[in-house]
Amino acid sequence: MMLNRRATEMAVFTLFRGCALLVVLALVVLLGYIVSGGLERLSVEFLTGMPRRANTEGGIFPAIVGTFYLMLIVLSISVPIGVMSAIYMVEYEQNSLMGKVFKMAVYNLAGVPSIVYGLLGLGIFVAFLGFGFSLISAGLTLSIMTLPLMISSAREAIAAVPSTVREASYALGATKWQTIWHHVLPYALPGIFTGMILSVSRAAGETAPLMLTGVAMSLQRLPDSFFDSFMALPYHVFYMATQSSDLLATRPIQYATALVLLLLVLGMNLFAIVLRKRYRDRYRW
Amino acid sequence: MTIAIRTDDLHVYFDKNHALKGVSMDIEMNQVTAVIGPSGCGKSTFIRCINRMNDLIPGCTVKGKVLVDGMDINDDDVDVVDVRRRIGMVFQKPNPFPKSIYENVAYGPRLHGVVETGNGKGRRRKHTKRELDEIVEHSLRRAALWDEVKDRMDKSGTSLSGGQQQRLCIARTLAVDPEIILFDEPCSALDPIATAKIEDLLVDLKKDYTVVIVTHNMQQAARISDRTAFFYLGDLIEMGDTKQIFERPQKEFTEQYITGRMG
Amino acid sequence: MRKNRHLPPREKAIQLALTVATWSSVLALAAVFGELLLGALPALSSISIIDFFTGTVWNPSHPIYPLYGILPLFVGTMMVSFGAALIAIPVGLGCSIWLAELASPRVKAIFKPAIEILAGIPSVIFGFFALVILSEWIAVVFEPVTKLNALNGAIMLAVMMIPIMVTVAEDAMNAVPMSLREASLALGATRWETVRHVVIPASLSGVVAAVVLAFGRAVGETMTVLMATGNATALHFDLLRSVQTMTAAIAIDFGEVEFGSEHYHVLFLVGLVLFVMTFLINFLADWVTRRFKEDY
């Protein structure tokens, strides 16, 4: 019986190890294919050139720039609102009824499918506010979409600052905001920064909402205002892989675009992970 | 007197921290042995070696021998699970499972089953419901908890008071019928009345079991133990009959500690 | 808690600004729901809601008799999501247990970032991989009816679900106090018995929530299924045939739909159904976590 129990344990644990291995394998295979497929076509010219001949030649510069603009919009809208909300939720409304309502709202907002955000953007920014199919409509939509992620990471960072720090500050006669500004935010900053990078990278990789708010298939120029139409990297991958005129001939372009997107998004994620690790080791309460 | 446990030059390292520095000790059967010493001196580390609980701590290495019945439990071909079945442990903070009182006590017997026939290497089978009920009742009675819980066996173990929880943990350990029971400061989270109950229980248990108890409460050690070991900074400083240790300590450190001149 | 009645004006102004910012989340959620309702309402005046929910044909672009039966899309979503869950639950749980109970700190320090990386990969990349690579493999192994099919989407979604599941489930298992494991081991349980009889029951609410949450994400996922499943709108239950999900229908059809047309509003209605579904799923996950929270 004892032998039996041991054998069961061995078998089950081997299975679990297999599961973990399988997941790592999936990641490696996925990255492997994209990287090896994409390197062939990747070049400076590809990154900085305009697309030509209905995207079958030339580069993806407008798509890169479009994605950067989107990130910029998200950065300037989602981040401040997210951080302010997080401060309010942790420092002012921690346990009240209103606090619960806010928490519920953020939790549910995080679960809304991205395509539904697209519908929201279409209805409100494109149609109702009259921004049309434009960079700003898409950017605002992505900002709302990333807001819950920004709030929850900032909230976690702020809540991780121990209450003893706040008490010490209050005991010295500081006001609430002075306490937050001088004693809470500085310690929470690395965490907030990490959340910011993750939110922006999430926005950079998102495709579905763009499809309803005005992403363009091909442009020979860069957008000249926030109300102009734009290209974006993730949509370019989708478009080239499913609708371009010669799917097989443009495979290298598809791979290379996917690789650029992957490098951009994973680069940011990796940076965030390293940053977090670094600061987690520094402040250990 | 028979030796139940013999440790021989036992060293424990937590990464580079040398927490136990060569402890050699004999623990006698059917006695209560108390392990005392200031906090951080390696008491817990020591008794956790006896049922190999230190295996669970990342970065922890154990060197040296722990002989139980003449067999070194640190040997590679010894099954750690079997060691722990034979050597039970009760922890500082009561840790009942978030299951019913009944399930808490029945947990161990269920895992191990019963030996079918008495001829040495019997096959094991599952307990019948009757047998299990009996074991649960017997163990709870033995742990002096039966009367308090017999009407609410299906309530969660976590719903009991601290002292009751600790007796439940003792009953749970008794139910697997170990030979040795290790107690790591079992009363430090309890009030004086609950503590007194557990102390009575410990003294009663030594009829059937070998008991090792870590305590930082010297009065407790004096009240209930037959032999006492004094640890300091990872060394076993002195061991002897409890009376002797408290009345005529041989070592300067020991005297300083029991007279309260050392933290 | 007692409020300070002597707030200086600056503090008051700051507090007001923070309040306004925080309300934006509530407002956004209300806007999502309101916008979907507003967009979907006109559809209800021209098509029958019963036909919509029971119709077995989704053919919105028929010039004379467009049909808006959501069932093929709903079944498509369910086939892909349940298929994904069937794969992701065992693998994800195995992974979580391995991570929480078995992995050494060193290996963990590598594996956890890997999981985060996997979670960070944009869904369009998964979709691209499914379209170009995975579908070929499936074609070789299963000889499916159509090359892009529900199975293709399900497998790819499973890979996307696993990081969410593992993160949440591992957290739940880590929250089980070490003392409970020690108690079980000290009674002579093997590590597996400890996991099975102590750790999993004690973290069950979190583990179930992890599964539900991941399932909700699968239901709402667009790009992967859009690119992987071929987008045929016939109603069937064959994993090896092409399906279209609700999300994919919205994404594709908006490319050609006329602004303000019946089709346009029906797509909002599909969006509303999708929103309500994911809302309920998330609610379930939250409820499970709260209701069955273990006290240790």
Ligand SMILES: Nc1ncnc2c1ncn2[C@@H]1O[C@H](COP(=O)(O)OP(=O)(O)O)[C@@H](O)[C@H]1O
């Ligand atoms: N899990 C652990 N990891 C690292 N060091 C530990 C661990 N447990 C105990 N130690 C170290 O071992 C020494 C002895 O600790 P312990 O046996 O718990 O002391 P006591 O029980 O006598 O208070 C201490 O220096 C402590 O820091």
Ligand SMILES: [Mg+2]
């Ligand atoms: Mg101790």
